[in-house]
Amino acid sequence: MRNLYIHVPFCDGKCDYCAFYSEPSPDAAAIRRWLDRILFQLEESAPRLGNAETVYFGGGTPSLLPEDVLNRLFSAVRAAVPAAVEISIEANPFTVTPEKASVLASFANRVTLGIQSFAPALLEAVGRRAHAGPVPLEAVRNLREAGLRNLGLDLMYGLPGETPELWRRDLELALELAPEHISAYSVTPEPGTPFARRVAGRPEDDALSETMWEQAGTILGAAGLPRYEISNYARHGFESRHNSNVWHGQTYLGLGPAACSFDGTDRWTQAADLRAWLDGAPPEIDRIPRRARLGEILMMGLRTVRGWTKLEFEEETDCTWDDFSGPLNELAGRGLVTLTEDTVAPTERGLAFWNDVAEMLVFAP
Numbered sequence: 001m002r003n004l005y006i007h008v009p010f011c012d013g014k015c016d017y018c019a020f021y022s023e024p025s026p027d028a029a030a031i032r033r034w035l036d037r038i039l040f041q042l043e044e045s046a047p048r049l050g051n052a053e054t055v056y057f058g059g060g061t062p063s064l065l066p067e068d069v070l071n072r073l074f075s076a077v078r079a080a081v082p083a084a085v086e087i088s089i090e091a092n093p094f095t096v097t098p099e100k101a102s103v104l105a106s107f108a109n110r111v112t113l114g115i116q117s118f119a120p121a122l123l124e125a126v127g128r129r130a131h132a133g134p135v136p137l138e139a140v141r142n143l144r145e146a147g148l149r150n151l152g153l154d155l156m157y158g159l160p161g162e163t164p165e166l167w168r169r170d171l172e173l174a175l176e177l178a179p180e181h182i183s184a185y186s187v188t189p190e191p192g193t194p195f196a197r198r199v200a201g202r203p204e205d206d207a208l209s210e211t212m213w214e215q216a217g218t219i220l221g222a223a224g225l226p227r228y229e230i231s232n233y234a235r236h237g238f239e240s241r242h243n244s245n246v247w248h249g250q251t252y253l254g255l256g257p258a259a260c261s262f263d264g265t266d267r268w269t270q271a272a273d274l275r276a277w278l279d280g281a282p283p284e285i286d287r288i289p290r291r292a293r294l295g296e297i298l299m300m301g302l303r304t305v306r307g308w309t310k311l312e313f314e315e316e317t318d319c320t321w322d323d324f325s326g327p328l329n330e331l332a333g334r335g336l337v338t339l340t341e342d343t344v345a346p347t348e349r350g351l352a353f354w355n356d357v358a359e360m361l362v363f364a365p
């Protein structure tokens, strides 16, 4: 396994739009039980992780874990994944005290702060705890003072009532914090969430969403963080290695409830329920037919600006992309990808209309 993901399924409350698995307001006993099982699984998986190059702690809110729990988790990961060069952890600005920042930066070399928006009214409109002005600033200062060199900020756009002017303001405020990386996703009404129920029946404003996506590319690009994936922007050399590896078909092991794994052939997902996962519920296995798997790997790589070289695709899959020459030529004809003998990469239009690219690669005969 070349990448490790650990899901920390705990949050302080539940945002209205969130479809990730997490337990709001966990008690200390639940956190201890989760940690014990993760430590057990890490030890068990260590023989498969010796060459893994990235670790990603996602959630949920990993930074909600108490400092002693983080320290025990980090020592176990250090022992199981000795070759890791990129260790990322997601953090909520409310949790990043100087003490927490020092523990996070003692092991992770990349921290991403879930800011989402700097406008309290926009956060409240999607049921997310609104941080007052100084909270993100203090979190960033604490992380930098702890020695962190690779800081990411996560933002959302398309929030109810948000205008292009408000989105521009959020982008500018984010840049004032001098991050190395920004992720910017449009808020989506995920089925089953309170937010989806609230907006049910209202038409989505695709034109506004496209305008905001273009704004992000222009403003962040001009500030030295060009887009390198549909929703991700970074200074040169600070692109997320974990996500880039996963988008390019590499194997990954996911530990924790709801975590996904991929071994190059099959995908499996752990039970999305803490109790069931603690009781050892078997994962759900998705055996993906060969052609569908290759189509998925090809389309995921086309989320990135660099796309694929023929050689890289062959190395990751042990197959050529010859089976897909029909759909690739058609996508090139429609101006969605640039295709040469040895490379394929999305055009700007191909990134904006990636769903069309994906559909053609996965469903083409």
Ligand code: SF4
Pocket: 010, 011, 012, 013, 014, 015, 018, 019, 020, 022, 059, 060, 061, 114
């Ligand atoms: S903090 Fe993140 S993971 Fe937790 S409920 Fe909110 S969106 Fe979901």
